[in-house]
Amino acid sequence: MNRLAVELPGLSLKNPVMPASGCFGFGREYAQFYDLSKLGAIMIKATTKKPRFGNPTPRVAETPSGMLNAIGLQNPGLEKVMEEELPWLEQFDVPIIANIAGSTMEEYVEVAKHISKAPNVCALELNISCPNVKKGGIAFGTVPEIAAELTMLVKEVSEVPVYVKLSPNVANIVEMAKAIEAAGADGLTMINTLLGMRIDVKTAKPILANRTGGLSGPAIKPIAIRMIYEVSQAVSIPIIGMGGIQSAEDVIEFFYAGASAVAVGTANFIDPFVCPNIIDKLPTLLDELGIGHISECTGRSWKKGERSVYCGA
Amino acid sequence: MKREHMTVVRHEQIAKNIYEITLSGHLVEEMNAPGQFVHVKVTSQTAPLLRRPLSLCRIDQDASECTLIYRKVGIGTTLLSEKRPGETVDVLGPLGNGFPLDAVEKGQRALLVGGGIGVPPLYELAKQLVEKGVIVTNVLGFQTKDAVFYEQEFSMFGETYVATVDGSYGMKGFVTDVIDQRGISFDVLYACGPKPMLKALEQAFPHKEVYLSLEERMGCGIGACFACVCRVPDSETAYKKVCSDGPVFKAGEVVL
Numbered sequence: 001m002n003r004l005a006v007e008l009p010g011l012s013l014k015n016p017v018m019p020a021s022g023c024f025g026f027g028r029e030y031a032q033f034y035d036l037s038k039l040g041a042i043m044i045k046a047t048t049k050k051p052r053f054g055n056p057t058p059r060v061a062e063t064p065s066g067m068l069n070a071i072g073l074q075n076p077g078l079e080k081v082m083e084e085e086l087p088w089l090e091q092f093d094v095p096i097i098a099n100i101a102g103s104t105m106e107e108y109v110e111v112a113k114h115i116s117k118a119p120n121v122c123a124l125e126l127n128i129s130c131p132n133v134k135k136g137g138i139a140f141g142t143v144p145e146i147a148a149e150l151t152m153l154v155k156e157v158s159e160v161p162v163y164v165k166l167s168p169n170v171a172n173i174v175e176m177a178k179a180i181e182a183a184g185a186d187g188l189t190m191i192n193t194l195l196g197m198r199i200d201v202k203t204a205k206p207i208l209a210n211r212t213g214g215l216s217g218p219a220i221k222p223i224a225i226r227m228i229y230e231v232s233q234a235v236s237i238p239i240i241g242m243g244g245i246q247s248a249e250d251v252i253e254f255f256y257a258g259a260s261a262v263a264v265g266t267a268n269f270i271d272p273f274v275c276p277n278i279i280d281k282l283p284t285l286l287d288e289l290g291i292g293h294i295s296e297c298t299g300r301s302w303k304k305g306e307r308s309v310y311c312g313a
Numbered sequence: 314m315k316r317e318h319m320t321v322v323r324h325e326q327i328a329k330n331i332y333e334i335t336l337s338g339h340l341v342e343e344m345n346a347p348g349q350f351v352h353v354k355v356t357s358q359t360a361p362l363l364r365r366p367l368s369l370c371r372i373d374q375d376a377s378e379c380t381l382i383y384r385k386v387g388i389g390t391t392l393l394s395e396k397r398p399g400e401t402v403d404v405l406g407p408l409g410n411g412f413p414l415d416a417v418e419k420g421q422r423a424l425l426v427g428g429g430i431g432v433p434p435l436y437e438l439a440k441q442l443v444e445k446g447v448i449v450t451n452v453l454g455f456q457t458k459d460a461v462f463y464e465q466e467f468s469m470f471g472e473t474y475v476a477t478v479d480g481s482y483g484m485k486g487f488v489t490d491v492i493d494q495r496g497i498s499f500d501v502l503y504a505c506g507p508k509p510m511l512k513a514l515e516q517a518f519p520h521k522e523v524y525l526s527l528e529e530r531m532g533c534g535i536g537a538c539f540a541c542v543c544r545v546p547d548s549e550t551a552y553k554k555v556c557s558d559g560p561v562f563k564a565g566e567v568v569l
Contacts, residue, residue: 065359
């Protein structure tokens with residue numbers, strides 16, 4: 001029995017750990033460090049219809065136990081991703097989750113229609129929560145009715161299951177999640193970055209050229225945990241959890257909160273080996289916790305009848 | 314490119330807020346190109362979270378040692394400055410592409426221009442160029458007298474001029490003033506330093522072969538995060554990443 005294998009809509013994962021979109025490019029850089037087949041899945045960098053340069057630099061600023069980024073969805077565009085990046089990834093035994101973004105509903109639909117036909121794309125991740133683009137992105141992720149409409153339109157054309165990436169920059173994330181579930185989403189991924197800002201003490205000006213950016217890293221983990229805890233009890237579709245994960249213990253905590261799989265983001269920047277290291281440590285940690293299969297952890301923090309995990313196993 | 318906890322062998326302050334740290338470890342075997350950098354995690358804690366890109370100043374294969382020179386400016390480099398011999402530092406590297414040594418032939422002249430904390434990578438470059446039989450001239454620019462370092466070290470490899478912006482040491486002015494006033498001739502120019510200096514050099518020598526090493530805020534250091542991109546001339550979407558396509562670029566290759 002593979003204790004780490006997880007079944008989700010469209011995804012048969014050998015383990016529940018995957019790099020998060022925007023933190024792994026299209027995998028090429030990390031393939032220099034390890035065999036990408038080791039990963040549960042790969043969430044590729046957000047793809048838009050046309051190539052995007054993104055925002056001016058500086059694009060990153062460090063914060064206590066975190067970082068702000070304002071990359072601005074830089075990517076080579078749908079055509080190049082279809083012709084070069086996805087075929088290159090086919091050499092690895094790993095399902096791809098294609099993160100898609102756009103500035104109009106039509107653009108999302110067009111990207112979804114084409115990219116979902118790629119042989120190794122097993123699911124889409126609808127990016128309606130990027131805080132760093134003026135048009136699109138977060139604009140679609142803060143109004144439940146708009147998010148639901150977009151989800152429905154993308155579902156109509158997608159050949160693979162659709163996961164919607166939720167923004168934490170909303171008043172009521174449960175309401176948002178419910179609207180997206182009702183619109184037919186197959187799963188949720190959460191959380192995207194939190195909108196933040198830093199100002200240079202010497203110049204009195206924002207450090208990021210974009211002024212504001214998305215906060216990620218260990219600093220946001222408690223927020224992600226709380227939001228997954230709330231949303232997972234309110235919806236019945238699975239959640240891929242993310243937000244500051246850097247260890248096997250963090251993975252278990254996300255599962256306890258209600259996640260069925262996890263994505264590792266910023267930690268890849270600090271330790272390129274973080275994903276395979278976490279995957280290697282999970283079985284030992286499950287042993288220590290007396291847990292047979294990782295799926296047993298999902299929602300353990302709120303499920304009735306689930307108490308101490310030590311059962312003498 | 315690997316990750317290793319390297320051991321601090323020596324660590325001392327060599328100018329105002331400027332520190333020289335020598336590390337030993339197997340990672341040195343991977344290092345050969347001057348201008349490459351390493352990505353240093355100064356603490357195992359989550360704050361500060363990110364690594365610090367520091368250029369290689371000296372590579373000593375026989376001793377399995379490498380030397381980095383950095384300026385103490387913030388919390389990360391302050392923590393690094395507290396590391397003592399025997400302690401370890403988490404290093405990822407070597408990263409990026411260094412200065413091309415084959416751009417200059419034996420007997421030809423190379424001009425090396427460094428500004429402030431851009432000076433260190435030129436040391437290993439000067440060493441390797443001289444070993445190759447290239448005639449090296451060094452022009453080193455600093456803000457003020459207190460910030461000057463490595464003048465002696467560079468003068469071992471060739472004629473070395475020092476300039477300070479406030480004139481408190483060496484010639485007064487910028488590195489470009491020194492090159493003008495001394496009428497220094499060269500076949501190839503290699504430079505590392507602040508962007509205004511690199512721009513001035515690029516504009517001053519449009520018909521020469523010029524290689525520039527850029528500095529930029531980095532996230533991952535390996536090309537994955539897209540934090541350190543710069544534009545390519547005459548394109549709306551083309552880009553180069555300073556960390557993995559650079560940090561050394563031929564003048565004109567990227568928009569400064």
